[in-house]
Amino acid sequence: KQEVTQIPAALSVPEGENLVLNCSFTDSAIYNLQWFRQDPGKGLTSLLLIQSSQREQTSGRLNASLDKSSGRSTLYIAASQPGDSATYLCAVRRLDSNYQLIWGAGTKLIIKP
Amino acid sequence: DVKVTQSSRYLVKRTGEKVFLECVQDMDHENMFWYRQDPGLGLRLIYFSYDVKMKEKGDIPEGYSVSREKKERFSLILESASTNQTSMYLCASSRPRTGRSPYNEQFFGPGTRLTVL
Helix, strand or coil: CCEECCCCCEEEEECCCCCEEEEEEEEEEEEEEEEEECCCCCEEEEEEEEEECCEEEEEEEEEEEEEEEEEEEEEEEECCCCCHHHHEEEEEEEEECCCEEEECCEEEEEEEC | CEEEEEEECHHHHHHHHCEEEEEEECCCHHHCEEEEEEEEEEEEEEEEECCCCCCEEECCCCCCEEEEEECEEEEEEEEEHHHHHEEEEEEEEEEECCCCCCCCCEEECCCCEEEEE
16 A cells, blocks of 8 residues: 655754755555645645656756655755745655545645744 | 636534535546545545546545536535534546546645534
């Protein structure tokens, strides 16, 4: 059974620092992995999607990597800003499913001015 | 841009009430989803619909039902609300996966925070 874990559950860093959020999954048979952002009381915004054949994806100050063999993905945020404060979730799509996403519980990130 | 809207941002109901949560998407997506989100548990799929009048149970369908009479609208129904259904409810939509198409991301609504007293 696929399980997705995000550690730590919460992270607080000063503004301007580069940081890495972690996501691990137990079954490497995935179709893709997606990183989302959730602001308090709001829905989810997709940040990056990495196909199983890809190693990384970049969007602005964000870079997501995928290592299927080790069951790990990282989300790198460069030059963090207070506006980056949010909860970040990762989700993997199973190979055998048209739609099923398995979700991590998220990392709550606080960027201190 | 894909837009997914949910009928209420906050809702307070009493135990035993019948509750309707509505979701509408404007991108002609075939797939629609209802999740609930609880602290420390991540998102859990309640129901999924891949076409009008078609539905599949997700991981936690007990106590819930759904209705999809039109392609753009997907309703979640709590037949008799209970306190353990207090949660954040998120609706999402996506195109179907066809062949090896990777472009079937799920797009989410803002969520409905339901409190059952």
